[in-house]
Amino acid sequence: MRTMFKLLTITAWVLTTAVCSVAQSTxxxxxxxxxxxxxxxxxxxxxxxxxxxxxxxxxxxxxxxxxxxxxxxxxxxxxxxxxxxxxxxxxxxxxxxxxxxxxxxxxxxxxxxxxxxLGEVVVRAQKPLIEQDGGKLILNVQNSIIAAGGSAAELLERAPGVSIDQNNQISVNGKTGVNIMIDGKPTYLPPAELATLLRSMNANNIATIEVISNPSARYDASGNAGVINIKLKKNTLEGFNGSVTAGGGYGRYGKANGSVNLNYRTLKWNHFLNYGYTFNKRFADVYTDRVTLRHPDSPGDGDPVYYTQQLDRIQRLPSHTWQGGSEWQWDPQNSIAIITSGSYNERNTDNNSLTQIMSARGHAADSTFTLTNNQRYRWYNVSSSLGYKHLFARTGSEFSIDVDYSNYEFKLNDNFAIQQFEQTDILQKQYNIWSNQPSSFNIYTGRMDYVHRLNKETSVETGVKFSYVNTVNEIVFTNNQNGQLETDLTRSTDFDYTEKVGAGYVTLKTKWMGFDTQLGLRAEQTHYNGFSGGAQLSIERDYFRVFPNVSLHHSLWENYQFGFDYSYRIDRPAYNDLYPYVFYFDPFAGQKGNPMLLPQFTHNFQFSQTIAKDLAINLGYSTSSQYIAFVILLKEDRVSEYSIKKNFDTYQNYYLTVNVPIRISKNWTINSNINLFYNRFNTQFLDDVYKVGKFSGIVTLTQNITLPWDLTGEITTVYNAPNVSGLIQTAALGSVNIGLQKKVFNQKGSFRLNVTDIFYTNRATYHVVYPGLDVHFYNYPETRIIRINFTYNIGKTVQAMRKHNGQDEERKRVGVN
The missing domain is CATH 2.60.40.10 (Immunoglobulins)
Known part of the structure; x- marks a missing residue:
C-alpha cells in the first residue's frame, strides 16, 4: 500500500495546489x-x-x-x-x-x-426510448409503458445487449463482469446480493439506464464489460411537484406496487423524497437431469448414475425502498447535497423437491429423496452521502468532494425436512437441517475530483478515491441426523473479509487533428484479507495496477461521426467467491468459494460510427486473462455436485452492435438493436485442455405506436440466441411484451396496461458436458404477467412541464440540474 499512499498524497497535493491557484485568479x-x-x-x-x-x-x-x-x-x-x-x-x-x-x-x-x-412542442419534448450518445447507450425507462410496475432486474433483462444468467451474472455484448452503479455510485455487492437489490427496486422510480462499454478513467477500473448506471428519477421543475403511482398485476399469483415521488425546488434549495413498495408472489419450476459415472473405487465401477430432480418453488417478496435528500446552492458557484436512502425486503420461499437416483434410465429409482425447505431471507440497507461542488470563475473548471457510507444486513434462515426412501416407498431415513446465516456489509468511500479548463479546446481532469469494504459472515447449521439436535460442524463456519482500494486518475481532453481526444490513466492499489476461524484459513493479497484508456471521436460532417475507444480493466473476485465453505442448497447441490481465485484483466477495443445521428454501429474486441467463470464439479460420491468459480487461461469476445431507429410513419416507429458476438474460451481443466467457441446474439425490437383516442402502444420483442459461458451452454430464449397507455385528467394522469412474455417463451435451459458429467437444467419461472398502473402528476401544469422538458437536453449539456 505504500506505493498507492504516495500516489494519493502527490495527487491530493496537486489537486490542492491547482484549486488554490484557480481560486485566486481574477x-x-x-x-x-x-x-x-x-x-x-x-x-x-x-x-x-x-x-x-x-x-x-x-x-x-x-x-x-x-x-x-x-x-x-x-x-x-x-x-x-x-x-x-x-x-x-x-x-x-x-x-x-x-x-x-x-x-x-x-x-x-x-x-x-x-x-x-409551438404547435409541435408536445411531439418534440418526448425522448426516444433508446438513445446513442457517443459510447453510451441510454434506455429512457420513464418513457416505457412495459416498464411500469416491474423491477430493475426485469428492466435490465430487456435492455439492448444485456442479459442475466442462472448465476445472477449480468452480461453486456456477451461479456460478464459489469460494474453496476446507482446514480453514479458503485454498489460493491456480490452477484447474489446485487440481484436481490435489483429485484427489490421499483421500476417506477427509475428514469434512465446507461450502458457504457468503455468508461473513462474517472470511473472505477472494475467491470471488463463496462458500466451500467441506473439513474433514479429527479424533478427539475421549480415549486412543489411530484407523482403518485399505484398498480397491481397477476401471473399465477397476485402482485402489487406503489410509489410516491415528491420534490420541492426553489432558487437555492431542492428537497426530494421518494418511496416505493412492491409485493410479488411468484413461482418457478426447476428440473435437473444428470448422468455421471461412479467413482472408480465404488461398487459397479464405471456404471453410470442417473439423477433427476423436480423442484417447485413459491416465493413471496414484499419490499420497501426510499430515498430523500436536500441540495443547497447558496450562490452560483457553490452547492452541497445530502442524500440518504434505504430499503427493507423479505423473501419467503417454500421449496418442495423430489430427487431420484437410478442405475439405469427408465428403471425404478434405487433411492428417492423428498425435501421441503421453508426459507426466510430478510435484508435491509441504509446509505448516506454528502457531496460538495464548487464552480470556479474560470468557465468549465470545478472541484467536488463526495463521501458515502452504506450498510447492508442480510439474515437467511433455512428449515430443511428431508426423507430418504429405498426404491419408492420404503422409508430409510428422515431428518431436519436448520441454518442461521447472518451477514453484513459496511462500505465506506470518499473521492475528490477536479476539472481545470486550460483553454477553449483543452481541459484536465484529476482525482483520488478510496474505498473500504468489510463483510462479516457467521454461518451455523444444526441437524438431528443422529436423533438429537447438534451443531453441524461440516457446514458451519465464519468468514471476515476486508478490502481496501485506493485510486488516482488523470484525464486529458483536447482537440487533436480534428478528433475529440480523451487520454486517461488510472492507478489502483488493492489490498484484501480474509480469515475464517472455523476453516482455519486466511488469505491476503496486495497488488498495484495502472489502467490506461483512449478515446478518439471525429465528425467528418454533420451526419457522420466515427470513433475509437480502448480501455484496460479489472474484475476482482466477489467476496463470496472467496469464502472457504460450501453454500448448502440441498443434500446434492451447493456452491463453494475459492480462496485462491485471482482477478481477471481485460483489454477492450471498440470502433464506432454514427450515421444521420440515429444509426449507430459498434465493432468491438476484448481479450481477458485469468478469466473468472463458473464450473460444476462432482464430489467423491459422484452424486453430489457443487459449483465453483475458477480462473480460465484466456477468454476472447468479438461483437457487433447495430442500433437502427426506423420511422414507418409519423405514428409508428421501430427501434432495432442487433447485438452479435462470438465468445471463445481456452483453459486447462481436469487434466485436459478445454476449448470452446460459439457465435451468438441478442436482438431487441421496440415498436412505439400512436393510436386514436390519445392512446399510445409499445411492443418489445427480445430474442437471445444459444450462448456459451465457460463450461455452461445456454439454449435460446426470448419474449414478446406489449403495453398500452392512456392519458387522462388533462394529461396529468396516465393508465398503463402491459403484458410481459405473452407466449411464455422466456424459459432458461442450461447444459454442461465434460468427461464424466452430462447435466441439463430447465428453469421455468413466472414471466407471463399482466399489470395495470395509474400515475398522477402533482404540481406544475402539463403545459409548463412541456415547456421545461423541451430544454432538458440543453440543460444536461450545460450542466444545469
Missing part, C-alpha cells in the same frame, strides 16, 4: 438579459457560448427568473452566443471579449415567438 464576466416581445423577462432560456470556427460548445447557462444570465472568467477572444427556448425562434450573435475587460455586457436580446414550433 474573473472576467459576460452578462446579458432576455425578454419577450412584450418586454417580459423569459426564464429558462438556454444560452450557449460556442467557438466561431466549428460551433463547439464552451459553456452554457440558463436564465433566471429575471431573464438574466452570466458567464464567469471567459477567455478573451471571439465567440458565438446562441439562445434557444421552446416556442421561440433561435437567435445567434457574434461577440468579442477584449483582453483586460473585466465586465462585458451584451445588449438585451428579444425573443420572437415561433408559432410553428
Amino acid at each position: 474573473p472576467g464576466r459576460i452578462t446579458g438579459s432576455v425578454s419577450d416581445e412584450k418586454g417580459e423577462p423569459v426564464e429558462y432560456v438556454t444560452v450557449l457560448l460556442r467557438q466561431p470556427q466549428d460551433s463547439s460548445l464552451i459553456a452554457g447557462v440558463v436564465t433566471n427568473a429575471a431573464g438574466q444570465y452570466s458567464f464567469e472568467s471567459a477567455i478573451p477572444g471571439k465567440y458565438i452566443l446562441t439562445l434557444t427556448f421552446v416556442g421561440y425562434q433561435k437567435q445567434s450573435l457574434p461577440i468579442e471579449l477584449q483582453g483586460g475587460v473585466s465586465l462585458y455586457t451584451i445588449p438585451a436580446v428579444i425573443l420572437k415567438e415561433d408559432a410553428r414550433v
Whole structure:
C-alpha cells in the first residue's frame, strides 16, 4: 500500500495546489438579459457560448427568473452566443471579449415567438426510448409503458445487449463482469446480493439506464464489460411537484406496487423524497437431469448414475425502498447535497423437491429423496452521502468532494425436512437441517475530483478515491441426523473479509487533428484479507495496477461521426467467491468459494460510427486473462455436485452492435438493436485442455405506436440466441411484451396496461458436458404477467412541464440540474 499512499498524497497535493491557484485568479464576466416581445423577462432560456470556427460548445447557462444570465472568467477572444427556448425562434450573435475587460455586457436580446414550433412542442419534448450518445447507450425507462410496475432486474433483462444468467451474472455484448452503479455510485455487492437489490427496486422510480462499454478513467477500473448506471428519477421543475403511482398485476399469483415521488425546488434549495413498495408472489419450476459415472473405487465401477430432480418453488417478496435528500446552492458557484436512502425486503420461499437416483434410465429409482425447505431471507440497507461542488470563475473548471457510507444486513434462515426412501416407498431415513446465516456489509468511500479548463479546446481532469469494504459472515447449521439436535460442524463456519482500494486518475481532453481526444490513466492499489476461524484459513493479497484508456471521436460532417475507444480493466473476485465453505442448497447441490481465485484483466477495443445521428454501429474486441467463470464439479460420491468459480487461461469476445431507429410513419416507429458476438474460451481443466467457441446474439425490437383516442402502444420483442459461458451452454430464449397507455385528467394522469412474455417463451435451459458429467437444467419461472398502473402528476401544469422538458437536453449539456 505504500506505493498507492504516495500516489494519493502527490495527487491530493496537486489537486490542492491547482484549486488554490484557480481560486485566486481574477474573473472576467459576460452578462446579458432576455425578454419577450412584450418586454417580459423569459426564464429558462438556454444560452450557449460556442467557438466561431466549428460551433463547439464552451459553456452554457440558463436564465433566471429575471431573464438574466452570466458567464464567469471567459477567455478573451471571439465567440458565438446562441439562445434557444421552446416556442421561440433561435437567435445567434457574434461577440468579442477584449483582453483586460473585466465586465462585458451584451445588449438585451428579444425573443420572437415561433408559432410553428409551438404547435409541435408536445411531439418534440418526448425522448426516444433508446438513445446513442457517443459510447453510451441510454434506455429512457420513464418513457416505457412495459416498464411500469416491474423491477430493475426485469428492466435490465430487456435492455439492448444485456442479459442475466442462472448465476445472477449480468452480461453486456456477451461479456460478464459489469460494474453496476446507482446514480453514479458503485454498489460493491456480490452477484447474489446485487440481484436481490435489483429485484427489490421499483421500476417506477427509475428514469434512465446507461450502458457504457468503455468508461473513462474517472470511473472505477472494475467491470471488463463496462458500466451500467441506473439513474433514479429527479424533478427539475421549480415549486412543489411530484407523482403518485399505484398498480397491481397477476401471473399465477397476485402482485402489487406503489410509489410516491415528491420534490420541492426553489432558487437555492431542492428537497426530494421518494418511496416505493412492491409485493410479488411468484413461482418457478426447476428440473435437473444428470448422468455421471461412479467413482472408480465404488461398487459397479464405471456404471453410470442417473439423477433427476423436480423442484417447485413459491416465493413471496414484499419490499420497501426510499430515498430523500436536500441540495443547497447558496450562490452560483457553490452547492452541497445530502442524500440518504434505504430499503427493507423479505423473501419467503417454500421449496418442495423430489430427487431420484437410478442405475439405469427408465428403471425404478434405487433411492428417492423428498425435501421441503421453508426459507426466510430478510435484508435491509441504509446509505448516506454528502457531496460538495464548487464552480470556479474560470468557465468549465470545478472541484467536488463526495463521501458515502452504506450498510447492508442480510439474515437467511433455512428449515430443511428431508426423507430418504429405498426404491419408492420404503422409508430409510428422515431428518431436519436448520441454518442461521447472518451477514453484513459496511462500505465506506470518499473521492475528490477536479476539472481545470486550460483553454477553449483543452481541459484536465484529476482525482483520488478510496474505498473500504468489510463483510462479516457467521454461518451455523444444526441437524438431528443422529436423533438429537447438534451443531453441524461440516457446514458451519465464519468468514471476515476486508478490502481496501485506493485510486488516482488523470484525464486529458483536447482537440487533436480534428478528433475529440480523451487520454486517461488510472492507478489502483488493492489490498484484501480474509480469515475464517472455523476453516482455519486466511488469505491476503496486495497488488498495484495502472489502467490506461483512449478515446478518439471525429465528425467528418454533420451526419457522420466515427470513433475509437480502448480501455484496460479489472474484475476482482466477489467476496463470496472467496469464502472457504460450501453454500448448502440441498443434500446434492451447493456452491463453494475459492480462496485462491485471482482477478481477471481485460483489454477492450471498440470502433464506432454514427450515421444521420440515429444509426449507430459498434465493432468491438476484448481479450481477458485469468478469466473468472463458473464450473460444476462432482464430489467423491459422484452424486453430489457443487459449483465453483475458477480462473480460465484466456477468454476472447468479438461483437457487433447495430442500433437502427426506423420511422414507418409519423405514428409508428421501430427501434432495432442487433447485438452479435462470438465468445471463445481456452483453459486447462481436469487434466485436459478445454476449448470452446460459439457465435451468438441478442436482438431487441421496440415498436412505439400512436393510436386514436390519445392512446399510445409499445411492443418489445427480445430474442437471445444459444450462448456459451465457460463450461455452461445456454439454449435460446426470448419474449414478446406489449403495453398500452392512456392519458387522462388533462394529461396529468396516465393508465398503463402491459403484458410481459405473452407466449411464455422466456424459459432458461442450461447444459454442461465434460468427461464424466452430462447435466441439463430447465428453469421455468413466472414471466407471463399482466399489470395495470395509474400515475398522477402533482404540481406544475402539463403545459409548463412541456415547456421545461423541451430544454432538458440543453440543460444536461450545460450542466444545469
